Amino acid sequence: xxxxxxxxxxxxxxxxxxxAGANVALLPYTAPADADMLFFERPKASKxxxxxxxxxxxxxxxxxxxxxxxxxSKGVVCAxxxxxxxxxxxxxxxxxxxxxxxxNAVPNYKTLAAKxxxxxxxxxxxxxxxxxxxxxxxxxxxxxxxxxALGCVGTVSSAGPVNxxxxxxxxxxxxxxxxxITCGGLKGCGxxxxxLLGDPMQIAVASYAAALPRDVKVVLAGGTQMMAVAAIMxxxxxxxxxxxxxxxxxxxxPTSCFEAYAHQIGVDWYAAPxxxxxxxxxxxxxxxxxxxxxGVGAGGAVWYAQHxxxxxERIQSRxxxxxxxxxxxxxxxx
Numbered sequence: 001x002x003x004x005x006x007x008x009x010x011x012x013x014x015x016x017x018x019x020a021g022a023n024v025a026l027l028p029y030t031a032p033a034d035a036d037m038l039f040f041e042r043p044k045a046s047k048x049x050x051x052x053x054x055x056x057x058x059x060x061x062x063x064x065x066x067x068x069x070x071x072x073s074k075g076v077v078c079a080x081x082x083x084x085x086x087x088x089x090x091x092x093x094x095x096x097x098x099x100x101x102x103x104n105a106v107p108n109y110k111t112l113a114a115k116x117x118x119x120x121x122x123x124x125x126x127x128x129x130x131x132x133x134x135x136x137x138x139x140x141x142x143x144x145x146x147x148x149a150l151g152c153v154g155t156v157s158s159a160g161p162v163n164x165x166x167x168x169x170x171x172x173x174x175x176x177x178x179x180x181i182t183c184g185g186l187k188g189c190g191x192x193x194x195x196l197l198g199d200p201m202q203i204a205v206a207s208y209a210a211a212l213p214r215d216v217k218v219v220l221a222g223g224t225q226m227m228a229v230a231a232i233m234x235x236x237x238x239x240x241x242x243x244x245x246x247x248x249x250x251x252x253x254p255t256s257c258f259e260a261y262a263h264q265i266g267v268d269w270y271a272a273p274x275x276x277x278x279x280x281x282x283x284x285x286x287x288x289x290x291x292x293x294x295g296v297g298a299g300g301a302v303w304y305a306q307h308x309x310x311x312x313e314r315i316q317s318r319x320x321x322x323x324x325x326x327x328x329x330x331x332x333x334x
Contacts, residue, residue, distance in 0.1 A: 001072065001075065002073070002221075003074070003077055003131070003132050004296060005077045005132060005133065005134050006035050006078055006081060007078070007079040007134075007200040007201040007204070008200075009096065009098075009105070009137070009141075009142055009199040009200075010097060011099055011142060012138030016167055017164055017167055018137050018140075028083040029045060029046035030135070031085075031136060032081065032085035032086075034135040034296045035087045036087045037060035037064050038060070038064060038067065038074050041325060042326060043086075045084070046083075052291070052292070054283075056284075056286060056292050057292070057326065058292070058296060059247075059295040060295070062274070062302065062315070063133065063296045063298050065315050065318035065321075065322055066302050066318075067305075069310045069314045070304060070308045070309075070310045071308075072305070072308065073127070075090070076089035076090070077089065077092060077204065078092065078094075079112065079201050079204035079205075080092075080204075081094060082094070092112055092119070095108055095200065100142070101171060101174040101178065104196050105142070105194065105195060106194065106195045106199065109192070113191055113206075116204040116207035116211070119208060120207075121211060123212055125213070128216060129216065129217050129307075130209065130212055130218050132208070132300070133298075134201050134225055134226065134295075134296075134297065135295060136199055139201065140157055140158055140168075140225060142202065142225075143202075143224045143227065144168055144172065145171070145172055145175055146193055146197060146198045146202060146228040146231065147261065148176075149181060149186040149197055150184065152227075152261055152264050152265065154257030154261055155168075155256070155257055156168070157223050157224050157250050159292055161289055163255045165255060187235065188235065193232060194232055198228065201229075209229070209238075209242075217241070217243070218240060218242050219244075219245050219300050219303060219304070220245070220267075220300070221297030221299060221301060222245075222246060222294060223246040223247075224250070224256055226244050227261040230244055231261075231265045241268070242268065244262060244267050245270040245303040246258060246269070246271055246272070246299035248273055249274070249292070249294060250299070270299065272299040272306075274302065274315075275316070276319075280320075281327070284320065
């Protein structure tokens with residue numbers, strides 16, 4: 001089963017931090033729109049279509065293509081939003097993540113963790129795969145904060161070809177100064193680390209995945225955001241096998257440290273070999289030069305579809321079809 005966990009963090013409102021959050025007014029609708037794309041041909045929670053300001057599509061279309069081709073089941077879990085999706089979903093609470101420079105990220109983390117654990121205990125025993133994706137604008141920054149606090153050395157990717165690493169480092173400096181810590185200063189704190197400088201998605205997914213039956217294969221579907229979740233789980237003492245699945249765009253990004261994190265944390269990794277270089281659509285072909293890269297569990301959804309026997313050619317072809325449909329909708333709404 002594919003489960004998408006969606007949430008918000010106040011950090012996303014910092015100017016220049018995220019291409020996905022370039023329009024602050026639309027920020028609360030980004031994750032709900034991604035969730036809607038799993039169930040509908042276009043988002044219903046927002047009038048806006050899932051494109052960034054330059055016309056690049058949300059990776060939700062890759063996830064949707066993989067799902068439609070493979071036929072795997074799906075669900076949406078809301079872990080802290082101001083706007084919920086129209087798509088069917090389970091809500092664990094409405095408290096969004098706070099700005100870690102000034103206050104703790106998720107003060108109510110114990111309640112959120114307990115609800116996520118209870119949800120995992122309702123797992124359908126017939127399902128042997130838990131592919132857990134995420135959508136949270138600003139999530140690479142909270143991921144870096146958590147990874148750094150747990151002693152994982154490196155940087156994180158971004159949604160655009162120019163990674164605002166200087167800004168992310170400034171946020172780390174201000175946050176770590178507030179907490180009085182250095183790199184590795186929160187080792188052994190487990191979920192509390194995410195409550196101090198992470199986000200609600202991290203707490204929900206880590207708690208959920210840790211509570212799943214041992215015979216269920218856990219795939220954390222995301223880039224450095226899910227490496228942070230994996231690091232939290234290992235710090236909690238979770239020893240189960242974990243696969244972190246992303247796209248080749250994150251893996252080849254020299255700022256992501258994706259593979260290095262996997263070795264430091266002790267998890268397996270996978271990078272979906274997507275290739276839109278020959279796409280007739282600029283919005284997709286520019287994935288190849290660093291736009292978007294990952295999100296909405298795209299890499300994990302591709303892994304799942306391939307595992308179920310679907311070829312990359314089918315996934316890419318269906319992605320192109322979905323993009324064309326959305327582009328036509330975009331033209332009609334002008």
